[in-house]
Amino acid sequence: MKQMIIHGGKPLKGDVWIGGAKNSTVALIPASILSRTPVTLEGVPRIADVDNLMDLLSEMDVKCDFQETTLKINPEDIHMSPLPAGKIKSLRASYYFMGALLGRFGKAVVGFPGGDDIGPRPIDQHIKGFEALGATVKNQNDQIIITAPTEGLKGAVIDLAMPSVGATINIMLAAVTAKGQTIINNAAKEPEIIDLATFLNNMGAVVRGTGTETIRIEGVARLESKAPHTIIPDRIEAGTYIALAATVGNGIRIHNIIEEHLDSYLAKVEEMGVVTKVDEDSLYVYPAGDLKMVQVRTDPYPGFATDLQQPMTPLLLSAKSGEGIISDTIYPKRVGHIPELQKMGADIQAEDNFILIHPTAELKGAHVSAGEIRAGACLMIAGLMAKGETVISNAGNILRGYDRVEEKIKKLGGDISVIDAN
Ligand SMILES: CC(=O)N[C@H]1[C@@H](OP(=O)(O)OP(=O)(O)OC[C@H]2O[C@@H](n3ccc(=O)[nH]c3=O)[C@H](O)[C@@H]2O)O[C@H](CO)[C@@H](O)[C@@H]1O
Ligand SMILES: C=C(OP(=O)(O)O)C(=O)O
Structure with missing residues (x-):
């Protein structure tokens, strides 16, 4: 200790x-697995959440190289792997692997996240979002198993009950490669959400309206990182x-x-x-x-x-x-x-x-x-x-x-x- x-x-x-912002970084790292090419993040903070996310990436054969404040993530050899427990419990933002894996593979098996003990932190709005996109969500042995239909996720209109940062980001991660348009109403407006949208859009995603209460996403087939992203x-x-x-x-x-x-x-x-x-x-x-x-x-x-x-x-x-x-x-x-x-x-x-x-x-x-x-x-x-x-x-x-x-x-x-x- x-x-x-x-x-x-x-x-x-x-x-x-x-x-660099922790709450951006912990979304950007899981988001990196949506890219078919290597990703470079600049201004990455030296914090334990980053170390734990890198460990989770290595469980999926995603290679990381972290020097000073530059983190290079190579997801080219990624394989879909369940992330049931262990490091998942060490931070809250591990739940972003739900949206990111669902977007990349159409399937995610992720343990319930950890994070700060600051009172109840339900994830019902995240699940509502995944289901609206057509996914089936099951809760088994302290794990969430999320599966897209065989024809893939389909854009939808999602009205959040509250402007949840986590639900907004998780839905964005799943929806950027879904077919058609997704609209998130009552979205969270935090600057970290705009930062994530900048990163995704520079990889070819079409995300509009972050920073306002309505986010519109047009799904695209493939994302490729082409330039380094500097974290706010x-x-x-x-x-x-x-x-x-x-x-x-x-x-x-x-x-x-x-x-x-x-x-x-x-x-x-x-x-x-x-x-x-x-x-x-x-x-x-x-x-x-x-x-x-x-x-x-x-x-x-x-x-x-x-x-x-x-x-x-x-x-x-x-x-x-x-x-x-x-x-x-x-x-x-x-x-x-x-x-x-x-x-x-x-x-x-x-x-x-x-x-x-x-x-x-x-x-x-x-x-x-x-x-x-x-x-x-x-x-x-x-x-x-x-x-x-x-x-x-x-x-x-x-x-x-x-x-x-x-x-x-x-x-x-x-x-x-x-x-x-x-
Ligand atoms: C990694 C990260 O970015 N963490 C931040 C994020 O946490 P996190 O994303 O977990 O917080 P949310 O914005 O989702 O939570 C806001 C409120 O909505 C409730 N809620 C949320 C989701 C849901 O499905 N159901 C539900 O009831 C929560 O209990 C809370 O009362 O935003 C919090 C609120 O600004 C910050 O304290 C955290 O630092
Ligand atoms: C609550 C916080 O973090 P997390 O959501 O990662 O637990 C925080 O950063 O204050």
Whole structure:
């Protein structure tokens, strides 16, 4: 088990570079098997989710070569293989192999995905989408078996009950090679979905309307990658460093960002009184003065991202007065950080589906556990703020999605290390 050890209380300063978006990357890697030619992805983050997806690709004889931030994927010798358990459970996005295998082979046998423990995460909308395209979906021994009819998948109109990121992407992956037109209504609008559409369209797919609530797909027979694809920057990683800079920063410049992707988040941070200056693709966070408490409500994009409510919490704790209320409408039970922050002396409680936060003058180091990736990011920032030593167990959950985090924080002057502990 990985442990993150932090000696807090030191001001951080300097420059940090944001990696490629985890939630794009984990869709682009499964999407690569739709290509009949080798694929090159640039700006790939060094995160455990990528390692696990590469292991899943190797089970299907897809070769990967990952150097620096360039990942070459060669699916030319791919064979259809069931992906029943093991690595499938290590991340959420392994479910994209359902759509990708169905699109490529007309059949997918994939175990139920893992991922963060943030409350119930059903996949009924994914299944509804596959069935609308003509596939038969069976649930056997903790595996989903999805089979296209002999004549292949056929385009359909699919009305999602909610704008699910995963269902939108999975349906896109299956529909790009289906016969005829597919329309996804009430589609998710996240930037990562646009990134995936750019990748697919550059391989010959015809996907229109991503970023709006209606996506139209005209099925094509064959996809071929012809040019490298550069992944968009990770807006959640960027938001995490903004919270870090506003709590323990003494002037931090965050490079490789797309400001528009952070609009709702920056609006809240600025409402608190944090001063930032945006340049072309970087953002400078000034050392924070007295901060005002604010209320936060998470929503689907372009609303405030659920993945940023926990990383922003240490910033709310450092407000001068008032009561902060967080309402996470996507995952109301995403509260695993609360008992851990309480161990550090934070005045924070979960009540019904709300999180109540009161200013906490000083956090103290403690032994805490990162139950999931963003709870971990929250505890990491709290540890950097706190007096004394903080030991975060289950730190592998942080490494699942934060690119070279130890190196980046050390470079800013933070006293942080990640060790193997048993
Ligand atoms: C790999 C990836 O991109 N993960 C992100 C993705 O997760 P993920 O794709 O799993 O999240 P969804 O957008 O699908 O979920 C949104 C909401 O819809 C519900 N739902 C979803 C699908 C379904 O079939 N039925 C159903 O009820 C979920 O329980 C949740 O309440 O979007 C989440 C919401 O922004 C983020 O927190 C995750 O970081
Ligand atoms: C919930 C998250 O990830 P995943 O969907 O991969 O579990 C996240 O990135 O915050």
